[in-house]
Amino acid sequence: MKTLRGEAALLTTDNSHLTTEIAARFPDLHPAFDARAAMVEANRCLNCFDAPCMGACPTHIDVPRFIKKIASGNVMGSAKAILEANVLAASCSRVCPVEVLCEGSCVMHGREEKPIEIGRLQRFAMESFYDAGGKVPLRAREERPEQVACIGAGPASLACAAELRQQGFGVTVIDRRVLPGGLNTYGVAEYKLRTVDSLREVEAIRGLGVEFCTRDVDLAGLEAIEEEFDAVFLGVGLGAMHKLTVEGGSEAGVVDALEFIAQYKTAYIGETEKNLGHVIEPLQVGRSVVVIGAGNTAIDAAVAAKRLGAEIVTIVYRRQREAISAFDFEYDHALLEGVKFVWGTLPVAVKNGTDGLTLECVSVALDAKGLLAPVAGSEFCMECDVVIPAIGQAPLVELLSQVRGVEMERGRILIDRATGQTTNAKYFAGGDCVNGGREVVDAVADGKRAAVGIAGWLCGGGKSVEASL
Ligand code: SF4
Numbered sequence: 001m002k003t004l005r006g007e008a009a010l011l012t013t014d015n016s017h018l019t020t021e022i023a024a025r026f027p028d029l030h031p032a033f034d035a036r037a038a039m040v041e042a043n044r045c046l047n048c049f050d051a052p053c054m055g056a057c058p059t060h061i062d063v064p065r066f067i068k069k070i071a072s073g074n075v076m077g078s079a080k081a082i083l084e085a086n087v088l089a090a091s092c093s094r095v096c097p098v099e100v101l102c103e104g105s106c107v108m109h110g111r112e113e114k115p116i117e118i119g120r121l122q123r124f125a126m127e128s129f130y131d132a133g134g135k136v137p138l139r140a141r142e143e144r145p146e147q148v149a150c151i152g153a154g155p156a157s158l159a160c161a162a163e164l165r166q167q168g169f170g171v172t173v174i175d176r177r178v179l180p181g182g183l184n185t186y187g188v189a190e191y192k193l194r195t196v197d198s199l200r201e202v203e204a205i206r207g208l209g210v211e212f213c214t215r216d217v218d219l220a221g222l223e224a225i226e227e228e229f230d231a232v233f234l235g236v237g238l239g240a241m242h243k244l245t246v247e248g249g250s251e252a253g254v255v256d257a258l259e260f261i262a263q264y265k266t267a268y269i270g271e272t273e274k275n276l277g278h279v280i281e282p283l284q285v286g287r288s289v290v291v292i293g294a295g296n297t298a299i300d301a302a303v304a305a306k307r308l309g310a311e312i313v314t315i316v317y318r319r320q321r322e323a324i325s326a327f328d329f330e331y332d333h334a335l336l337e338g339v340k341f342v343w344g345t346l347p348v349a350v351k352n353g354t355d356g357l358t359l360e361c362v363s364v365a366l367d368a369k370g371l372l373a374p375v376a377g378s379e380f381c382m383e384c385d386v387v388i389p390a391i392g393q394a395p396l397v398e399l400l401s402q403v404r405g406v407e408m409e410r411g412r413i414l415i416d417r418a419t420g421q422t423t424n425a426k427y428f429a430g431g432d433c434v435n436g437g438r439e440v441v442d443a444v445a446d447g448k449r450a451a452v453g454i455a456g457w458l459c460g461g462g463k464s465v466e467a468s469l
Pocket of ligand 1: 046047051052053054063106116
């Protein structure tokens with residue numbers, strides 16, 4: 001592990017090859033505010049005392065404070081106020097389901113007025129800040145000798161790393177992928193968060209002095225890391241997506257949703273292209289695409305397929321509309337993009353022919369015991385060029401269950417909720433590997449909370465203290 005910290009140079013953020021083609025096909029879902037529009041919107045805010053929007057944010061961003069600063073023309077101060085609570089505030093402003101978080105709790109709903117557009121105001125502040133060369137402030141007055149390893153380079157690890165670094169600890173983020181950022185870089189639909197914007201935010205964290213290295217960590221590697229570092233944060237997220245376990249489920253042309261999204265998002269970034277192998281050329285998805293599953297990732301993949309040129313995109317789901325796990329606004333967005341839905345349908349086989357794929361399906365309905373069962377004689381086929389299973393991610397049980405003393409329950413790491421500490425005192429954890437897969441902002445809150453827990457544990461000579469989040 002001697003050379004570990006020297007490997008940061010392996011990471012690339014050269015995104016100059018991102019073509020105008022992808023940019024043209026994936027314009028912003030919600031256009032950015034200009035300065036005037038932001039000022040007008042900020043002045044609608046009532047700056048509530050004990051503001052419910054702040055309580056609804058998992059990272060507790062002081063919403064009235066940052067909005068007030070925009071209203072008074074202090075945009076850089078607004079961004080700094082946001083960064084105090086959430087170091088990934090730029091990406092959160094684009095990917096947070098604000099309809100069910102801050103904006104969903106805005107008092108304007110009770111006045112039968114449109115809620116304040118908190119997400120767009122936050123985005124305006126953060127993008128103005130980074131466009132102007134703003135840097136995430138380093139709070140520590142002196143360097144501390146302790147070194148912490150953050151395994152995984154997704155939002156939980158990045159938030160943990162930034163907070164620890166701001167307190168003066170040495171931090172190294174280790175991930176198997178070439179580009180840092182986790183799902184922010186590889187897994188969020190481009191019309192919500194561009195890869196280049198995720199990488200810009202990572203650069204701001206690197207600017208604090210956080211080191212990054214690329215390494216596929218197995219158990220032996222983890223033990224070496226445990227020996228070298230004073231504490232370890234596990235922010236490894238979830239494992240690979242579930243495979244389509246039907247006949248022909250591994251045929252060429254069947255590609256899981258996260259891989260599909262990662263491929264088109266990073267198609268023009270040299271090193272990542274080699275890393276992924278690109279099963280499907282991003283601009284050649286074919287005429288017809290079938291997505292299996294009805295969660296938010298399924299919707300992201302379906303809308304992306306449409307924008308990449310597919311004429312017919314169909315989401316197939318075994319249950320009915322009311323049972324989908326995607327947010328309502330995601331479903332409505334998919335309909336607007338022209339995605340079709342076929343309910344109560346189970347794929348049973350994929351056949352590869354000369355003219356593309358055939359997805360064999362059967363209709364299903366609840367039987368007398370309340371279980372989904374095939375409807376006799378309802379078999380039918382769908383012709384398509386690509387099949388995209390989006391049926392959830394499996395937990396990383398194999399690796400994590402081998403970490404000495406780190407207990408798990410139903411595929412999730414057990415932690416102390418106040419500090420993020422696992423049942424092995426040297427290990428802390430947060431994000432999807434703990435919560436089973438929630439929002440980016442939840443991962444950020446987890447990472448920050450664990451950082452406070454780690455700092456308390458290290459400063460207390462190995463004795464836990466309550467985190468302040
Ligand atoms: Fe402003 Fe709405 Fe928050 Fe009140 S609840 S502070 S009006 S954004």
